[in-house]
Amino acid sequence: MDRRTFLRRTTAVPVGLAVAGCGAPGGESGEATGDAESGSGADTGDETAGGTPPIPRIEDPPAAVYLPGHRKSMRILEPIEAGDYALAPLLTYPHPFWVVTGSYRRIVEPSAGRGVHLMLVCWDPETGVVLPGDAEPRATVSRNGDEITSRSLWPMLSQEMGVHFGDNVALPDDGTYTVRVDLPPLPTRRTGSLAGRFTEGGTATFELTYDRAFREEIVDGLELLEQERWGERGALEPMTRRDDGGMNGRSADVPYSALPPADDYPGTHLVDPDADTDANADAGLPRSGDAAFVVTLLEAGSRLVDGEDRYLLVSPRTPYNRVPLVNMSLRAIVERDGSTIADRRLEGTLDAAFGLSYGRSITDVRPGDSVRIAVESPPQAARHQGYETAFFEMEPLELAIPPA
Structure with missing residues (x-):
């Protein structure tokens, strides 16, 4: 039995979806459920309908x-250039993701039939700094001059791709x-x-070819993790490029979109007065909603601020x-003697160094x-699997400026 046949037959994988907090905007968290596989799920013999492999969904x-x-x-x-921007298009099979509105998330299932999951890294x-998710590109797909669809792509968070649009x-x-x-x-x-x-x-303009060879390539390349690791705390490594043009890891x-380690940020790093760990080490950074935070007070004269004031820099990032x-949306409240x-x-703020x-x-x-760092709204970015339950219940960080 070859790998593609094995993947077609994994429709019986005994896992389902019961994602906490996956309700529609305005709904209660913890109510949404889904099927055990993505796409149409039909077995057409040589490939699943539309070339979408069945994938495990974690209970x-x-x-x-x-x-x-x-x-x-x-x-x-x-990769291609568009004005000041550089961008790389990436293609994989259609799959579920979660969109975020305020503090609520909603699952988006792929429609039955043929298609791709289109991604852009900008x-x-x-x-080489990856651009943040507030300049959403519009993608217009056409064939022989006839428009198929035109839409703004979601800003997204993915363990393998980092920040991208898709x-x-x-x-x-x-x-x-x-x-x-x-x-x-x-x-x-x-x-x-x-x-x-x-x-x-x-x-910018590019072409994509969608055919049986593409569907077989992305199905053959899907890698299942050991089942005992499904749902374990952790993250997949960033992706790289294979010699055949596909991707199974990070591409050169x-x-x-990895941020610098905490030690690379200058200034006075704020600390949690109740914590015993070193706030300058990534492993000991203040946490909220499973996000890690670098919080540092830069000296006067920093290029990040005009004038002679000091500058409070907050860098929230994924923990791995x-x-x-x-x-x-973040707010800082500084208090002294009540x-x-x-x-x-x-x-x-976007800076090449930070x-x-x-x-x-x-x-x-x-x-x-x-110094209290209050999260007024969590990251407003769509989530791939593995991030969809994190970064929502984000309590304020209670920090202090240490002695000089």
Whole structure:
């Protein structure tokens, strides 16, 4: 029995989906359920309908980052440029993902029939910094001049791909399709070498071929993890490129959106006064909702702020691959002797050295001041399996400025 036959027959894998907190916007958490496999699930003999392999869905996953039951196979197309942007298109089989509205999540199942999961990784070609999820590209798919679909792609978080944009795209049948990508100006505040760039959008065009060979490639490349590890706390490693053009790990041509380690951030690192661990080590960073936070107070004169104020930098990231948590709303409250010294909403900022962070200038702060970082909204990004239950119940961080 070859690997593809084995994957077709895994429809009997004895796992289901009962994802905590997977209700529609406005619904109660913990109510949504689904089937045990994605796609149409029909066995057509040589391949599942539309080339979608059955994949395990984890029963009762933790409210944290966890290992899914499988690693996807992907096809990477040649990177292209669009104005100041560089982007790489990636293709895999249609599969479920979760979209986020406020503090609620909703599962999006792929439609029955043929199609692909289209992904774009966008970055700055000069620095390699992956761009955050607030400049959503529009993808228009056509064939022989006839438009098939046009939509804005979701900003997404994936253990294998990091920050990217994507969606399931239904295709009428086999053939070669043209995809036009329109990128808007980047609204995120930019500092350092990124200041003044990405003020205009960009446009790029590429072709994708959808056929039986593609479907066999992505089904053959799907890798099941050992069943005893399904749902275990942890994360898949970033992807790389195979010699045959597919992907089974991280590609040298496509940057991964890993933030710097905590020790690479300058300034005075804020600490949890009740914790015994070293706040400058990633393993000991303050946590909320299974997210890790670097919180540091930069000295006056930093390029991240105008004037002589100090700058409070907050860098939330996933706990294993250091993926930035995009599209969050954070507030910092500084108190001294029971009085509020500052209460500021933090601004998302992109910097070549620090990646995506959130911050504001702060005046008259002193050692011993307490700093509360409140999460007003969790990351507003769609989630691939393994991230869909994390980063929701996010309690405030209670920190302090240590002695000089």
